[in-house]
Amino acid sequence: MPKSLPVIETSALETLLTPSMVIFRDRLLANLDSMLVMAGHPSRLRPHCKTHKMEQIVRLWVEQGVTKHKAATIAECEMLAAAGAKDVLLAYNPVGPNIGRVIALAAKFPACQFSVTTDHEKPLQLLSAAAAKAKVTIGVMLDVNVGMNRTGILPSDPAAVTLYVQASKLPGLRAAGFHIYDGHQRQTSLDDRKAAVAAQWPAVLELQQKCEAAGAPVPALACGGTPTFPCYAEMDHPGIELCPGTCVLHDTGYGTNFPDLPFEPAAAVVTRVVSRPANDRVTLDIGNKAVAADPPKGARVFFPELPDAVQDSHNEEHMGLITPDAERYQPGDVLFAIPMHICPTSALYDRVAIIDKGQVAEYWDVTSRNRKITI
């Protein structure tokens, strides 16, 4: 657990509405540096923008020479391309009207190369027809199910080779490699995580050999998230792309579960005491509309100043704490909360305050928290 956060000067705190989200610029930059060091070279990174969703952070990556980026929504893809990304992977199988939106992205941003994932021939054929008609080329990564069982096709399934070969031949498409997301690998011990990744790897290699033997090259393998980042980072298999997202801002969920990772929480929610309804109680304005509510109730945030407070109630606009320190607090006092899960938390804010040397330096829009920007 992080023991403290950088200081925000009182004069700056007075200007911050609560609840609001802040990013500590030095911590953000340190996390980006650590990611680059772990990756070894900018060309090995394909960071996922789902955590921050902000153009300014993409621009920081672009300045560092990171050209490849990953997204989960069309709006995130659009935000990335508008911020200067040259190669954007939509790590989501487009279906329905999203097929047309992918084509519209490629038409609107010709300087950016777009790819999507696939695990079924029906949407693949629709994508091919639409891309060919619009005279654009969309990259396709085969979504390989290495055990998470969320999406993808099992590497042992003969249909995997057939589908990838199809992607290499259909008009308007380009076979771009494999997408290997293993969010189920959450072992706290780094050695155990490495062993789990090593165990799932031979099936991927076998699939790659079969696809290449069938005439479909596999130029890239987009692998993992934050927990398995160190595992893939030490591999030198050609074409490996490292796809962490959360560690850009990091959170207490990952900080606690994966102590080996060299990242620090760079974001917090600022909240104020709104009531002291009993001697041992403090009520804050950090309701479940202000911080992600997917972690279990009682563990949705961490308060560095009140590490042992019991998060007793959590309503839309209130969080009730039980703490023997309640008497130290008055209505209006500020507390900082580090979210357990930062990605859905940033999606709750239109903009975040960037804290530099204790002051609010600027505000950044969380552009792709919306489902649609223009496309």
Ligand SMILES: Cc1ncc(COP(=O)(O)O)c(C=O)c1O
């Ligand atoms: C497909 C995909 N890739 C990469 C990531 C990034 O993983 P993490 O949040 O662990 O950094 C995610 C996270 O949900 C994901 O769904």
